[in-house]
Amino acid sequence: MSLKRNIPIIVLSILVLFSVNFANAESIPEWIKNNALWYGQGTISEVEFLNTIKFLIENDIIILESKDASSSENLSATIIVPNGNSEVTGIGFYLPLNLEISIDTAVTWINEDSFSHNIQSQDEFGTVTDVFNSPSLATGEQFEFTFEEDGIYNYYCSFHPWRVGLVTVT
Numbered sequence: 001m002s003l004k005r006n007i008p009i010i011v012l013s014i015l016v017l018f019s020v021n022f023a024n025a026e027s028i029p030e031w032i033k034n035n036a037l038w039y040g041q042g043t044i045s046e047v048e049f050l051n052t053i054k055f056l057i058e059n060d061i062i063i064l065e066s067k068d069a070s071s072s073e074n075l076s077a078t079i080i081v082p083n084g085n086s087e088v089t090g091i092g093f094y095l096p097l098n099l100e101i102s103i104d105t106a107v108t109w110i111n112e113d114s115f116s117h118n119i120q121s122q123d124e125f126g127t128v129t130d131v132f133n134s135p136s137l138a139t140g141e142q143f144e145f146t147f148e149e150d151g152i153y154n155y156y157c158s159f160h161p162w163r164v165g166l167v168t169v170t
């Protein structure tokens with residue numbers, strides 16, 4: 001297996017796995033530009049070429065930021081309380097009815113109904129718990145809660161107790 005043939009794949013992988021910030025291109029030393037040229041011409045070895053990339057990373061000329069680290073800081077999801085949510089007829093389910101999220105996701109309920117609602121966590125027997133409890137939310141108001149532990153969370157609206165929803169955290 002030729003490392004040289006795989007260099008473009010390796011470099012592409014770095015670009016995919018990380019968001020790469022190239023600092024000022026003028027900060028790239030001349031000898032590195034030459035190394036890239038020489039590597040393309042086969043004058044220097046693969047190891048020497050990789051060392052130039054290593055140099056760029058170690059000297060913060062190529063700045064790698066892990067996408068995993070940056071995206072886990074702002075996980076978020078939304079549950080809509082839609083028009084018709086107050087009615088007992090079966091329309092107006094929470095959207096989505098069962099929200100599936102990862103730990104540390106901030107969930108925002110948005111009341112888009114013309115009636116006020118609240119969001120009250122419940123145990124599996126329907127008893128209100130103090131995990132998350134919103135005040136009364138008028139039309140357009142919202143409530144946010146961040147789920148820090150896995151589990152299946154039931155909730156309902158105390159004004160319209162037939163209206164139940166689920167958040168599944170894994």
Ligand SMILES: [Cu+2]
Binds near residue numbers: 086116117118157158
């Ligand atoms: Cu309600």
